[in-house]
Amino acid sequence: MASHIEPDYKLRNVDFPKYFSQLSKIYDRQTGGTTRTNFAQLLPHIDPPIISSSIIHDNASGPGTASSVILTQANSQPPKISGTDSVPDMITAFRDNITKNSWTTVTASVMDSHHLQFPENTFTHSITNFSIFTFKDDVEAMKEVYRTLQPNGVAVVTTWKHFGVTGIIHTVQRAIRPDLPLMQQPNSGRFVMDSDTYLRLVMAKAGFEEAKMELVQKDLFANGEAADGVVEFMSGGFFEKAREGYTEEEKGKWEGEVRKAVERETEDYGGLRMHMWAVLARK
Numbered sequence: 001m002a003s004h005i006e007p008d009y010k011l012r013n014v015d016f017p018k019y020f021s022q023l024s025k026i027y028d029r030q031t032g033g034t035t036r037t038n039f040a041q042l043l044p045h046i047d048p049p050i051i052s053s054s055i056i057h058d059n060a061s062g063p064g065t066a067s068s069v070i071l072t073q074a075n076s077q078p079p080k081i082s083g084t085d086s087v088p089d090m091i092t093a094f095r096d097n098i099t100k101n102s103w104t105t106v107t108a109s110v111m112d113s114h115h116l117q118f119p120e121n122t123f124t125h126s127i128t129n130f131s132i133f134t135f136k137d138d139v140e141a142m143k144e145v146y147r148t149l150q151p152n153g154v155a156v157v158t159t160w161k162h163f164g165v166t167g168i169i170h171t172v173q174r175a176i177r178p179d180l181p182l183m184q185q186p187n188s189g190r191f192v193m194d195s196d197t198y199l200r201l202v203m204a205k206a207g208f209e210e211a212k213m214e215l216v217q218k219d220l221f222a223n224g225e226a227a228d229g230v231v232e233f234m235s236g237g238f239f240e241k242a243r244e245g246y247t248e249e250e251k252g253k254w255e256g257e258v259r260k261a262v263e264r265e266t267e268d269y270g271g272l273r274m275h276m277w278a279v280l281a282r283k
């Protein structure tokens, strides 16, 4: 198998824990629910399916995005879910969701995905939804997924195939200050993937057999309220770097230009393109 895609850490200048802390309370709004909607599209492909007796790990869970999809679709006997995330504010947001929705089969704990505090062979399903590109060492984290899955258990790992935000940010930068450099993605080596090679490679390095992997891709076009949320995200602090060197007047143009670019993308494609790659890998 080709092994030319290696993680690129040179742009790890974003303070991810601080950023995810700030995002914890407004996560669903500012992602436009795109990680949730993508996971909902994937759920029918998971085989064996999630049933009442399933034991699930929602790994690097954020506020419990994948869990919320599973529990919304569960029948009267919901499965057991352990949610973990290394950012305490995300776990607080997850626990708030547990209380608000009276989820009685779910627990949430602060935990680093590189060092999972679960015994081996624990879970029937391990879900890492849109988090793999934030890990310091994706292979080590997936080894932990492998270790904690039961034999025949399924790992579900997703990432971006097309992250529409990047194109919009660059369009806006070119419109306001074409002379300044374009903002680069954090972890640019693995944030957005043109092909399925990356997920296959990382899972294989972590111990999963290629013959037991299924790759799935899904398209998502965010519009309406979902696109409004992502406009807020693109206008906020995470993209401060994209406005470096701007005058106050130029900064004032930012949100309007973002809205214009999103409108154009919506005219051209029917929404902001937020497409997904997923691997379903059986132990």
Ligand SMILES: C[S@@+](CC[C@H](N)C(=O)[O-])C[C@H]1O[C@@H](n2cnc3c(N)ncnc32)[C@H](O)[C@@H]1O
Pocket (backbone or CB within 6 Å): 016, 020, 035, 036, 059, 060, 061, 062, 063, 064, 065, 066, 084, 085, 086, 087, 090, 111, 112, 113, 114, 128, 129, 130, 131, 134, 135, 136
């Ligand atoms: C883009 S969010 C995805 C959240 C959620 N899984 C979803 O479906 O929307 C990435 C999450 O990974 C978490 N994370 C990053 N590095 C981590 C690590 N080493 N261990 C555990 N969680 C981590 C972040 O705190 C954040 O909540």
